[in-house]
Amino acid sequence: MLTPASASPRHIVFLAFQGFQVLDLAGPMQVFLSASEHARDSATGLPIDYRVSVVSSGPTRVQGSLSLAIDAEALPSALKPGTTVMVVGGKGVEAASHDPLLIGWLRTHKDEAERICSVCNGALVLARAGLLAGKRATTHWVDCDKLQRNFRDVTVDRDAIYVRDGKIWSSAGVSAGIDLALALVADDHGEAAAAVTAKWMVL
Amino acid sequence: MLTPASASPRHIVFLAFQGFQVLDLAGPMQVFLSASEHARDSATGLPIDYRVSVVSSGPTRVQGSLSLAIDAEALPSALKPGTTVMVVGGKGVEAASHDPLLIGWLRTHKDEAERICSVCNGALVLARAGLLAGKRATTHWVDCDKLQRNFRDVTVDRDAIYVRDGKIWSSAGVSAGIDLALALVADDHGEAAAAVTAKWMVL
Numbered sequence: 001m002l003t004p005a006s007a008s009p010r011h012i013v014f015l016a017f018q019g020f021q022v023l024d025l026a027g028p029m030q031v032f033l034s035a036s037e038h039a040r041d042s043a044t045g046l047p048i049d050y051r052v053s054v055v056s057s058g059p060t061r062v063q064g065s066l067s068l069a070i071d072a073e074a075l076p077s078a079l080k081p082g083t084t085v086m087v088v089g090g091k092g093v094e095a096a097s098h099d100p101l102l103i104g105w106l107r108t109h110k111d112e113a114e115r116i117c118s119v120c121n122g123a124l125v126l127a128r129a130g131l132l133a134g135k136r137a138t139t140h141w142v143d144c145d146k147l148q149r150n151f152r153d154v155t156v157d158r159d160a161i162y163v164r165d166g167k168i169w170s171s172a173g174v175s176a177g178i179d180l181a182l183a184l185v186a187d188d189h190g191e192a193a194a195a196v197t198a199k200w201m202v203l
Numbered sequence: 204m205l206t207p208a209s210a211s212p213r214h215i216v217f218l219a220f221q222g223f224q225v226l227d228l229a230g231p232m233q234v235f236l237s238a239s240e241h242a243r244d245s246a247t248g249l250p251i252d253y254r255v256s257v258v259s260s261g262p263t264r265v266q267g268s269l270s271l272a273i274d275a276e277a278l279p280s281a282l283k284p285g286t287t288v289m290v291v292g293g294k295g296v297e298a299a300s301h302d303p304l305l306i307g308w309l310r311t312h313k314d315e316a317e318r319i320c321s322v323c324n325g326a327l328v329l330a331r332a333g334l335l336a337g338k339r340a341t342t343h344w345v346d347c348d349k350l351q352r353n354f355r356d357v358t359v360d361r362d363a364i365y366v367r368d369g370k371i372w373s374s375a376g377v378s379a380g381i382d383l384a385l386a387l388v389a390d391d392h393g394e395a396a397a398a399v400t401a402k403w404m405v406l
Contacts, residue, residue: 022225022229022233022271023226023229023233023404025269026225026226026229026269026271027226029269030225030226030268030269030377033269054270064271065233066228066232066233066236066273067257067273067274068225068229068267068271068272068273069272069273070269070270070271070272071270140405141405142403161405172405173403173404173405174233174403174404174405175381175405175406176405178378200345200376200377201376201377201378202343202344202364202375202376202377202378
């Protein structure tokens with residue numbers, strides 16, 4: 001029997017929209033890339049294999065904060081097994097949470113996804129798609145009241161850096177997305193893999 | 204006498220190059236923008252006014268890591284008073300440190316700049332421009348040996364998150380650029396301003 005060259009690939013699909021907060025995406029993405037480049041699965045010692053993509057319901061080039069833009073693919077019609085969907089936040093989140101294509105896509109694919117995550121006020125998009133109903137979640141502290149007021153069936157945790165409730169993970173603002181991503185790496189590949197990744201990123 | 208509407212503007216010029224590490228730029232940039240949006244000068248209570256720009260010796264659109272790109276201006280022919288130059292790092296740093304336009308620009312304007320900073324392996328660019336000669340500096344831990352080997356007149360501090368030596372500030376890898384930027388905000392506007400900014404970014 002051949003020894004596998006690396007741990008099973010895991011897919012991370014970032015959902016971007018016009019006006020996304022660049023750090024919400026770049027921080028977690030760097031975590032997954034650094035884990036794949038520098039860390040190994042804690043149990044098997046095999047290299048880690050995250051495959052990262054960015055998708056959008058709109059144009060190919062998506063403009064984010066800080067004058068940075070990213071090239072995104074169209075929303076996929078199916079998710080590969082072992083896919084984590086990450087919804088980022090930003091000043092464009094209000095428009096994104098009313099984008100029927102984006103919200104419809106989340107509803108259609110929520111059962112296929114292994115995990116669905118939000119960074120910062122991306123939680124508002126998950127809430128609008130009905131994914132936080134009856135669940136615990138968090139968001140940027142400045143948006144906690146808004147999330148609670150608009151979605152009364154969500155239990156908002158104002159003090160957490162990230163919250164896991166079943167397959168839904170949500171994180172607090174901006175840099176908390178990095179903590180969330182490290183927690184996902186730990187969940188997938190053990191604490192040692194997450195520690196190597198954090199050391200690489202000088203966290 | 205009219206009361207000023209905000210603290211004196213300070214200019215932050217990010218020096219980008221093909222293959223720059225997006226987090227090296229986006230982390231510090233978000234610090235300066237968050238400080239301007241949410242914090243006040245600790246001594247005077249006035250709003251903070253950082254004016255951020257991105258410049259490059261090459262094409263207008265500069266491709267960074269993580270599939271992100273940024274629109275940059277040409278290298279300016281003069282620096283405004285109160286300008287901090289920030290040189291980021293990334294996989295393109297080796298080519299950047301051999302770019303005669305970029306290195307020549309740094310040498311020409313080093314006396315005009317109020318501060319010159321590096322993030323991650325951007326320290327190699329400062330070293331190549333002769334700005335670290337006889338000075339203490341740091342870089343990503345994986346690059347400390349290389350910096351020391353190639354530039355024997357630099358005192359490399361391997362354990363620091365950031366190092367200040369006169370007007371030259373250097374930081375360790377990736378996320379350490381955020382710590383450096385917060386230290387610059389504290390230097391300009393006091394610790395309270397830096398604390399408000401960090402809270403906003405959930406650090």
